[in-house]
Amino acid sequence: MTCCSGQPSESHDLNRKVNRDDKRLLNCSAVDVNQLWPLKYEWAWEHYINGCANNWMPSEVSMQRDVELWKSSQLSAGERLLIMRNLGFFSTGESLVGNNIVLAIFRHITNPEARQYLLRQAFEEAVHTHTFHYICESLGLDGREVFNMYREVDAIAGKDAFVMSLTRQILAPDFSTATLEGIQDFIRNLVGFYVIMEGIFFYSGFVMILSLHRRNLMTGIGEQFQYILRDETIHLNFGIDLINTIKEENSTVWTASLQDQLTAMVRDAVEYEIRYAQDCLPTGVLGLNAGLFRDYVQYIADRRMQRIGLPKAYNSQNPFPWMSETIDLTKEKNFFETRVTEYQTGGTLAW
Ligand code: FE
Ligand code: MN
Numbered sequence: 001m002t003c004c005s006g007q008p009s010e011s012h013d014l015n016r017k018v019n020r021d022d023k024r025l026l027n028c029s030a031v032d033v034n035q036l037w038p039l040k041y042e043w044a045w046e047h048y049i050n051g052c053a054n055n056w057m058p059s060e061v062s063m064q065r066d067v068e069l070w071k072s073s074q075l076s077a078g079e080r081l082l083i084m085r086n087l088g089f090f091s092t093g094e095s096l097v098g099n100n101i102v103l104a105i106f107r108h109i110t111n112p113e114a115r116q117y118l119l120r121q122a123f124e125e126a127v128h129t130h131t132f133h134y135i136c137e138s139l140g141l142d143g144r145e146v147f148n149m150y151r152e153v154d155a156i157a158g159k160d161a162f163v164m165s166l167t168r169q170i171l172a173p174d175f176s177t178a179t180l181e182g183i184q185d186f187i188r189n190l191v192g193f194y195v196i197m198e199g200i201f202f203y204s205g206f207v208m209i210l211s212l213h214r215r216n217l218m219t220g221i222g223e224q225f226q227y228i229l230r231d232e233t234i235h236l237n238f239g240i241d242l243i244n245t246i247k248e249e250n251s252t253v254w255t256a257s258l259q260d261q262l263t264a265m266v267r268d269a270v271e272y273e274i275r276y277a278q279d280c281l282p283t284g285v286l287g288l289n290a291g292l293f294r295d296y297v298q299y300i301a302d303r304r305m306q307r308i309g310l311p312k313a314y315n316s317q318n319p320f321p322w323m324s325e326t327i328d329l330t331k332e333k334n335f336f337e338t339r340v341t342e343y344q345t346g347g348t349l350a351w
Pocket of ligand 2: 097198231232235
């Protein structure tokens with residue numbers, strides 16, 4: 001029995017040994033058991049193990065200092081707007097990533113260890129969405145305002161519509177990865193979510209909040225964002241391994257025209273993100289203004305493109321070098337002197 005003949009076979013031969021060809025990323029049996037043993041893609045398993053080691057819940061972070069600061073008159077109008085617009089994007093943006101996994105890509109990624117990771121990631125996206133509910137609740141914010149910004153603030157609506165159109169494409173009833181065009185559409189979805197949404201859109205949002213955190217402002221939200229950033233670093237790495245492996249295994253799909261389209265997508269995304277930064281920082285706040293975000297977004301866009309084998313488009317410098325420190329410090333003592341980066345649980349049970 002082969003499961004890779006286009007039409008998946010769902011019959012079960014108990015004496016059959018699983019071979020590596022039965023475990024392809026795309027176009028294997030969609031409803032067989034997840035046969036983890038033997039592992040084929042060690043990278044997928046490793047991302048899964050790393051994700052699990054980073055278990056956390058938003059409610060473990062104290063918001064007391066944030067509540068006091070938020071209720072005081074010490075934050076400027078610009079800082080308040082920045083925080084609100086930031087929460088407005090993430091509160092619903094995280095759920096779009098979870099939905100794309102569960103509703104769109106999971107059924108097409110048929111490799112068991114990759115599916116194992118996707119199940120873990122979907123849970124993390126739920127935790128991230130939970131975080132924004134918890135922040136609204138703790139600070140006594142108008143949750144309706146925060147969670148409705150994707151409809152009411154154009155710069156957020158534009159980013160969300162951009163990625164949602166990619167989910168819709170995969171959800172079309174006649175979508176399949178059995179054709180070259182289908183795999184190309186699938187890669188567009190993965191680039192849209194892993195590279196653009198999680199790898200570009202999220203990172204300028206992280207800069208905004210972590211830069212306040214560096215100034216000792218809203219440190220509870222800052223700590224939540226450090227946890228989220230740690231998770232997102234793995235999401236991004238998984239996505240890049242996934243895209244590169246699909247490319248390797250289906251080399252004919254990586255045409256010059258697909259590469260041009262992906263580069264154009266990233267360029268559009270960069271413009272969306274610059275508009276969003278202008279919207280969050282109309283007058284700038286200490287150490288941050290929309291111009292710096294233009295450089296930052298272009299800088300990370302170049303890095304992401306190189307990782308999937310596309311040429312750089314901008315050659316901009318990183319205006320926030322401290323961000324790479326923040327990302328690299330996940331396993332070391334951290335300079336924010338919060339406990340986040342040392343905090344990993346291997347599953348502790350107390351009876
Ligand atoms: Fe997330
Ligand atoms: Mn994510």
